[in-house]
Amino acid sequence: MDTNTADISQHNTACTFCGLCCDDLTVQVENGQLRVADNGCELCQTGFGEPLPPDLALSRQPQINGHSCSLDEALARAADLLRESQYPLFGGLATDVQGARATLQLADRIGAIVDHMNSAAMIRNTLAVQDSGWMTTTLTEVRNRVDLLVVFGNGIETRTPRFYERFFNNAESMFGQDTRQRELVLIGARDDNAAAQNTSRVTRFPCAPEQLGAIAMALRALVNDKPLHADNIAGIPQGQLLELVKRLRDARYSVVTWNSAEFDFPYAELTVQACCELVKDLNIDSRCSALPLGGSNGDHTFAQVATWQTGYATRFSLATGEPHFDPVLFDGERLLSEQEADLLLWISAFDTRCRPPRSAVPSIVLGRAGMQCETAPEVFIPVATPGIDHSGHIYRCDTVAVLPLQQLRNTDLLSVTAILQAITGHL
């Protein structure tokens, strides 16, 4: 690292560490160490503030089987492994737009399976869309229009920490609304959920995550004036659900939100679908929109680039010369645990904690500098982080805004793009 770089204070910096991609941060740089001075949440402080390793030079050294080597040796070894592989899996895939493009180019060339580390959460939404579609909205609309927010699950403030601050409890909105009058309904939130603290008008419906779908479906039935032959649904009296339906119908712009990463149970795509169908049916007479929240590690970014280049977001194969999608067959964890894949290329440029899963399959790891793998991979190449070490682009969770990322410090680390292109050069 060039520690002589002038220390800076960078305003309007975009964050890559959750799906909101807030771009109002002020980041201070001192001797290559970053600190978020303004508007930093916990996730963003951790992501930007990752302490520099004690032995900086060593942490930037590529390795073969745990032994330091030159970059050229690492690239050549990686190319050998890729060339010899019969069924390579590209996993992790936490990178920016350029990194995703380079990943797909290489995957298409050698015929790899492609599966992002967040696929399990992503695919719950994708399957619902593929089956019946949805009606959604985006963050600026919510900030200016929402008058009733219905949250399914508990994870909004832990996984997207500034959501309420920026989009629900914002002081000013465009259409003269008194935002203090906004109403919040929490379905399935735990008691320690802090969302209520800044909002006086909160209604809570406690339930287990697995029961969220039943509640959404019951609400949908009531929206459509279908009789329910049960006094209560998931422990909630039908009368209370009817009351909520009335509020949804009366709202000028209600929003139904969830984070699919929380829905960690079998067939959770049906829960997502129940929420989506509820929203669609409310729009027969009134306005209501879904807002799928969440995202990390460049998942939306990879999904968007992969969708425009191949037709599919994740869990697809390029092995046969044309893209094939299968959410079960091309589940990376399954391919590794059953050793169907014979090589893993793992890309994780944002978070040193997102290491490759344990498996007996040999691996090439492109990890954010400072990453410590549990067992030494065949090849480890430390990489630069987008939005810190180099410029780039990241997608926000509503996938409509693509934020430009700035280089905040000078390092000699190479980007995922540069490394993948160099590996391709060795093939």
Place this chain on the structure above:
Amino acid sequence: MLIKLTAGTVYDPANGVDGEVRDIYIRDNRIVGAPSADEKIDTEYDLRGKIVMAGAIDLHTHIGGGKVNIARTLLPESCRDEPSENDARPRSGCSRATPSTLLAGYRYAEMGYTTAFEPAVLPVNARQAHMEMADTPILDTGGYAMLGNDDFLLRLLADDADQQLVNDYVAWTLHATQCIGIKVVNPGGINAFKFNQRHLDLDETAPYYNITPRTIVSRLARALYELGVPHPLHVHASNLGVPGNFKTTLDTMKAADGLPLHLTHIQFHSYGTEGDHRFSSAAAEIAEAINANRNISADVGQIMFGQTVTISADTMHQHANHRHAHPNKWVCTDIECEGGCGVVPFRYRDKNFVNAMQWAIGLEIFLMVNDPWRVFLTTDHPNGAPFTSYPHLMRLLMDRSFREEMLLQIHPEVAAHSRLAGLTREYSLYEMAIMTRAGPARILGLQDRGHLAAGGVADIAVYNIDKNYERMFERPAYVFKGGEMVVHDGNIWNVVRGSTHVVRPGFDPGIEKSLSDYFHRYHSISMQNFRISDDEMANDIGSPVIVTSCVAPGIS
């Protein structure tokens, strides 16, 4: 590098060349005059018996931006049903109606197209549109930024702001989004839908702002005229697809007060309410109005029978259309206090009266508009049909007996209810070259495209002469992009990267003060991060800009 294209039969309407046998010379990326006798020709192509035209230009095709990705996500079966199987293409890809970007570039080039414009760039999503187009190989591209449902403009108009302020905002948007034109979609209607309004006519006042769509159209048309932007306001009029909407379309033409106006996918806006089905053709009224008003141009948005997917910013009407979704799944989205997006898969059926009439109405408009410089060949890809159906459409327009044969195969009442059977016109190769090359270049202000004179960029398509025009246009013998051969015998030969066409009208940068405040108070990203820089275009997005000049009125 000096290339000679020898003795092809040249159709170059921009220079009045109608089927003359000529030699064309290419030095590096441009067409040049005949070199001196002692200059060495590096490569010569014998084009005797072949037809030479400039590379084709599609001025309205949805090939980039979030809405296309939504369609791809919604329809994985479209990908499964028609994978790409062509070893000549360097990258894989799939999907018929909304092909992957790589495949879109290959398929366009394989038909002799070298430039294409995405007409619905949502400003906040402009980066994505440009990224997708950067990943669409071979083609040069460009976009029209959508205004007219964004709350910033509607606030200006509600305050009856000075036209100069509107001009500044329009110009700022063109710079910030790196676009070449401005499109308005269902003016005010997408915004009204967010207030739960389901209908908005041209002279109805929109909720909250109390302004009419007519005001939005006339103010934006004036802004582009006064800024000297070559492409007139690109209008997707009110009442898309609604029977009887031709009256709204005629009124929208008048809203321009004689200023230039381009009406897009006008087929979808040319419907009457006559007959038992309460659905009829108003193509004659629309064509007559276009013929009579030289300030008006239109692209057709022809439909073809089969499965496709409709993609539109017009959430108001796409939401209403979801009842016709086939397969039954659809997406509607409100977007960023700027606009919206509706994606509804659709299957046009030749035995369905309305669909068959839509097919006939599109062809009627093509055949009844006299001036090929003011009507453009589009299917509003993928809304009417995928762009890959262009060669078939060309044959329908150029071959009367083929057209009549097709007319016999569709819903039997259509022949009786449309004028199509009586229209004897056949487009000539010269007229086809106007409609797909010279015309689009002129209306977009592209000085060095769409023609074959010295100084032009060497984007050239060479076709084998064939009486079956569909076969002729779907498989060029050669295509050159910027002087590089990219297609040989209908197959991809070499892949080059394209650039992005933009305009840069002047404006008072003082507008950024109110914009910055607006972004800070209401938006979810900052104005600084909203703007796309030239460096970003060239590097991380991957498509450097080419600036087309603006000429303000009164300056010659």
